[in-house]
Amino acid sequence: MTDTPRTTALDAVHRALGATMTDFAGWDMPLRYGSEREEHQAVRTAAGLFDLSHMGEITVTGPEAAQLLDHALVGRLSAVAPGRARYTMICDAEGGILDDLIVYRLTEQDYLVVANAANAGTVLDALTERQPGFDALVRDDGAEYALLAVQGPEAAGILKGLTDADLDGLKYYAGLPGTVAGVPALIARTGYTGEDGFELFVSPGDAERLWQALTDAGRPVGLLPCGLSCRDTLRLEAGMPLYGHELTRATTPFDAGLGRVVKFDKPGDFVGRAALEAAAERARSNPPRKLVGLVAEGRRVPRAGYAVLDAEGGVIGEVTSGAPSPTLGRPIAMAYLDAEHATPGPAADTGVGVDIRGTKEPYAVVPLPFYQRAR
Incomplete structure (x- = not known):
């Protein structure tokens, strides 16, 4: 017998809009x-409205909250x-990534x-396990928040009509x-689409009211409600x-090309430090693999787990994410490749292809991201 999926405060709104729902x-x-x-x-081109209320929110508070997070996270x-936020990660003692996070500092x-x-x-369990010895409280506040996101070039204009905040x-x-x-x-001016945008943390009881207000304000400029499927293609294009x-x-931040989030210069020790120092040295001297972009020369779409061939x-590697790119007009993928095969170039030069159901389809190796908005 399976557990019934949880629903967000906007569940009735999604169903009234005829959304195709999925267990995520x-x-x-x-x-x-x-x-x-x-x-x-x-x-x-305009704006999209997302319900992200499934995300987890954990409050860390107290006189030594900062010291606890310095110890528990890599940043x-x-x-x-x-008033500022930081993209960071929480790793285990072996340097493996337990999750990537956004941390907002609300007050001191x-x-x-x-x-x-x-x-x-x-993440909640790991922070709780790492809390002893620090004058700080770790609290699961997921039930206290609904999270809505407005993303796209019109997002700021839509929001300006609804708030006096200094956007x-x-x-x-x-x-x-x-x-x-x-x-x-x-x-918060954050997002996961590659566009400018905002994420709005509100009480669940206010979620429907805010969704409707954003929908009404955004309708004249082309705002649409958006689901998880396009969120995935948007983040993939943005690398x-x-x-x-x-x-x-099984991946360290250095394997993923995100070693910049690991701060070895912070005071005190932190979980995974020794393993991450070793991973950083491997990445400098002899990286075993590299995360790259792949762009199809044909129309067949790669999926996670497909082999990359020389x-x-x-x-020589494996696809981690793949989908048709609406912006590029052809299939794209991210993949980990052996470092010696990760140099950008067309398939005619590199010989790189993806095994799609027994057929080697040619793919160009490109640097990430595939898409970057004009600033």
């Missing part, structure tokens, strides 16, 4: 409302100013740790308290890793 990390979530391509293009969270003693839905329990002064990876359509919110695909417990048909 134990949550019943909208996969799409209509055309995945139209939703994707709306975010690239230097004590250096984050109140209060942090909000946002975890991926599938890993929220793992022009709100930098990327920053957050401030305010009201949106009369609803108290933490307004953003997804836990369970590019990031796993000119002789030998396996």
Whole structure:
């Protein structure tokens, strides 16, 4: 007997809009409302509205909250100013990634740790296990929040009509308290689409009211409700890793090309330090593999787990994520390749291809990201 998926505060709204629902990390979530391509293009050209209430929210508070997070995570969270956010990771003692996180410093003693839905329990347990010895409290506050995101070039304009908050002064990876359509919110300039946008943390009881206000304000400029399917193609085009695909417990931040998030210069020890120092040295001297982009010369779509082949048909890597790219007009993928085969170039020069159901399909090796918005 399977457990019934959890629902967000916006479940009735999604169903009224005719969303195709799917079980994602134990949550019943909208996969799409209509055309995945139209939703994707709306975010690239206008704006999209997402329900992200399945994400996990963990509060870390107290006089030594900063020191606890410096010990528990790979980043230097004590250096984050109140009102700012930091992308970071939590690793195990062997340097393997337990999750990638966004951490908001709300005040001197209060942090909000946002975890991926599938890993929220793992992150909560790890922070709790690492708390003894620090004058700080770790608290699961997931039930206290609904999370809505407005993403796309029109996002700021839509939001400006609904809030008195200083959005022009709100930098990327920053957050401030305010009201949106009369609803108290933490307004964060963060996202997972490659576009400018905002994530709004509100009380679940205010979620429907805010969704409707954003829908009404965004309708004249082409805002569409968007599901998880287009969120995945948007993040893939932007070269953003997804836990369970590019990031796993068998992967270190250095394997993923994200060694910059590991701060060895912070005071005190942190979990996984010795293993990560060794991983950093391997990445400098003799990297075994590299995360790259692949662009199809044909139309066949690669999927996670497909083998990447060299000119002789030998396996040189594995696809971690793949999908048709609405922006590029052809299939794309991220893959880990043996370092000697990771140099960018067309398939005619590199001989690289993807084994798609027994046929080697030619793929160009390209640097990430595939797409970067004009700034």
